[in-house]
Amino acid sequence: MRHSPSLSAFLALAALGLLAGCATPTPYQPYQPEMSAGVHGGYSDQQVGADRFRVRFHGNELTSRDRVEGYLLYRAAELTLQKGYDWFEIVDRHTEHDVQTYVRPDPFYRPWYGQAYGYWRPHWRYYRPGAGWGYWHPEFGDPFWSHSVDVQRVESFEAEAEIIVRKGPKPAAEARGFDARTVMTDLGPSIELPKAR
Known part of the structure; x- marks a missing residue:
């Protein structure tokens, strides 16, 4: 099920509001x-x-x-x-x-391109001193920047x-x-x- 970015933001703010009331240790x-x-x-x-x-x-x-x-x-x-x-x-x-x-x-x-388009997601080439050029694609290897x-x-x-x-x-x-x-x-x-x- 996909939510719009505004609905996701609203749900996150609502959850933060609920947690604010519980953000203290139990009193006596x-x-x-x-x-x-x-x-x-x-x-x-x-x-x-x-x-x-x-x-x-x-x-x-x-x-x-x-x-x-x-x-x-x-x-x-x-x-x-x-x-x-x-x-x-x-x-x-x-x-x-x-x-x-x-x-x-x-x-x-929430990537702008959605979860269903893995192959079409962005991919990068990057340079590491001493190791040379590396390649990252969301379909291969570690998630790197793809997920948090x-x-x-x-x-x-x-x-x-x-x-x-x-x-x-x-x-x-x-x-x-x-x-x-x-x-x-x-x-x-x-x-x-x-x-x-």
Whole structure:
């Protein structure tokens, strides 16, 4: 299917407009699915026992692993205090790393002669010092100037932890334990909330 150059330009501008709304890392927010308005991703939690919770933070393609894991820890501390507890212990945790590679033709490359006329496309002779004259034709050899592609590697992270919430002061010997107020004080300045619309 062939599109006119003006339609191709319009589609490219429309895609850029849609991407502009997604051009920020996931802020600290309740989970938003990909197709919702605003930036997708965020935290979610689920109670799995009387004093146990599963906490998740899902970052979009612009959110670093450090940010995802920091926001997960902050949410665990916030949830601990919301439920009336003082500290929490991480009993299980993991981070998923998703990588996708996209290879797309350049949307702005549209030869005036069309794809169906390969033999009639332009061809060149060129000179390379030390090698002499070379010949290029779109039907033979490497693409050279004939095609342009965009290769993009996209990464996203999702962290999950199961926590047990506790009351009273955290025991000094508890290596997997975190005082919720200390975590919120330490990480609070780095937490980015969603921008008001």
